[in-house]
Amino acid sequence: MTAGSGSAGAVPAVDVHSVGRVFAGRRGASVIALDGVSLTVAPGEFVSLIGPSGCGKSTLLRLIADLDVPTSGNIRVFGKPARQARIDQDYGIAFQQAGLLPWRTVAGNIELPLELHGVDRAGRRARGAELIDLVGLSEFAGHYPDQLSGGMQQRVAIARSLAERPSLLLMDEPFGALDEMTRERMQNELVRICAETAAAVVFVTHSIPEAVFLSNRVVVMSPRPGRIRSIVPVGLGDVTTRGEGLREDADFFRSLSTVRDLLHADEHGDPSGDDRPGPGLPRGVETR
Numbered sequence: 549m550t551a552g553s554g555s556a557g558a559v560p561a562v563d564v565h566s567v568g569r570v571f572a573g574r575r576g577a578s579v580i581a582l583d584g585v586s587l588t589v590a591p592g593e594f595v596s597l598i599g600p601s602g603c604g605k606s607t608l609l610r611l612i613a614d615l616d617v618p619t620s621g622n623i624r625v626f627g628k629p630a631r632q633a634r635i636d637q638d639y640g641i642a643f644q645q646a647g648l649l650p651w652r653t654v655a656g657n658i659e660l661p662l663e664l665h666g667v668d669r670a671g672r673r674a675r676g677a678e679l680i681d682l683v684g685l686s687e688f689a690g691h692y693p694d695q696l697s698g699g700m701q702q703r704v705a706i707a708r709s710l711a712e713r714p715s716l717l718l719m720d721e722p723f724g725a726l727d728e729m730t731r732e733r734m735q736n737e738l739v740r741i742c743a744e745t746a747a748a749v750v751f752v753t754h755s756i757p758e759a760v761f762l763s764n765r766v767v768v769m770s771p772r773p774g775r776i777r778s779i780v781p782v783g784l785g786d787v788t789t790r791g792e793g794l795r796e797d798a799d800f801f802r803s804l805s806t807v808r809d810l811l812h813a814d815e816h817g818d819p820s821g822d823d824r825p826g827p828g829l830p831r832g833v834e835t836r
């Protein structure tokens with residue numbers, strides 16, 4: 549049993565303790581979306597959740613964000629109950645759907661959190677412009693969401709989640725709708741942003757290279773019931789020193805194989821299936 553005070557080290561950014569989530573299914577059947585999930589994320593740490601569709605990744609993220617409540621166990625964010633952390637807006641969120649306000653421009657959407665927190669107009673404009681530039685939408689600042697592609701809308705949502713330099717980012721497949729070039733650029737930017745802000749990140753993805761490139765640890769989950777199968781530390785050094793060259797690195801490919809084998813073991817009970825990509829895997833390959 550651990551106290552929430554974190555007297556020895558820093559208080560964890562996220563502390564998920566023995567969490568279960570059961571949904572009521574059809575005709576009285578219930579779905580165990582998560583079962584006995586425990587996970588601690590340190591301040592500044594980048595942790596990815598990966599696993600087959602339906603293994604409870606989004607559910608876990610929603611619980612951390614207090615958008616849903618666990619059936620059992622508990623969750624603390626920076627030592628506070630998840631509910632309090634949400635009220636205090638201790639984190640930024642970027643989910644699969646961009647969730648933009650259609651009547652606001654790109655700039656208006658990105659500046660919204662700042663506006664809600666009383667940042668003055670000049671401050672909003674300056675930060676907004678910086679973020680718009682960061683996600684490569686400078687020419688679209690005055691456009692409305694329905695004038696943008698899905699990928700562009702998603703970049704707006706990511707910029708918005710970063711507006712207040714949160715110390716925790718919760719991201720659910722935020723780059724899923726992006727083309728591969730943009731996706732890698734956004735990954736590089738995210739690494740840079742994490743270095744600058746020392747934000748902790750919980751990042752849901754189904755891309756193995758994305759998880760390995762970004763993370764200090766990759767959490768491999770298994771479905772029905774959703775559990776943590778394994779946590780893979782990625783020994784690629786500090787996330788803050790990662791660069792584009794890492795994608796060609798031998799250690800990078802080793803970590804890819806480790807995660808891939810764990811995922812295949814999940815799906816087939818045997819990691820040596822015929823469809824297993826060989827070691828000469830081209831970059832950007834997703835195995836699922």
Ligand SMILES: Nc1ncnc2c1ncn2[C@@H]1O[C@H](COP(=O)(O)OP(=O)(O)O)[C@@H](O)[C@H]1O
Nearest residue numbers: 571572579581600601602603604605606607608
């Ligand atoms: N609101 C809900 N009501 C009923 N079942 C749900 C609900 N949300 C998720 N589930 C179920 O919980 C399981 C995990 O879903 P989810 O967390 O979305 O998985 P993932 O994000 O890993 O694909 C799935 O079987 C899904 O159908």
Ligand SMILES: [Mg+2]
Nearest residue numbers: 605606607720
């Ligand atoms: Mg999901």
